[in-house]
Amino acid sequence: MSKHEFFVDMTCEGCSGAVTRVLNKLEVKFDIDLPNKKVFIESDRPADVLLETLKKTGKTVTYIGAK
Template sequence: MTKHEFFVDMTCEGCSGAVTRVLTKLDVKFDIDLPNKKVFIDSDKDKDVLLETLKKTGKTVTYIGPK
């Protein structure tokens, strides 16, 4: 399993809630670091699948790399 790090432009609990909703549907393990606007995802899924899923929140998302 790979741990992926993403930058997601989250500013509040509502933003992190949106991230939680889309990632829960994917059935992956994840951690949200709201102050640093980072999301860490443990998954064997392709990073592009994870990136497209995070973009469904409407937030700016950038793939930083494997952690």
């Protein structure tokens, strides 16, 4: 499994809740670092699929890279 790091422009618990909801649908392991606006995802799915899923939150999302 690969670990991916994303920047997601989250400002509150509601934002991280939106991220949690979309990622739970993919059934992947993830950690949200709200103060640093980062999301770490462990998955076999391609990074572009994860990026498009995170964009469904309506937040600005940037792929930082593999960990």
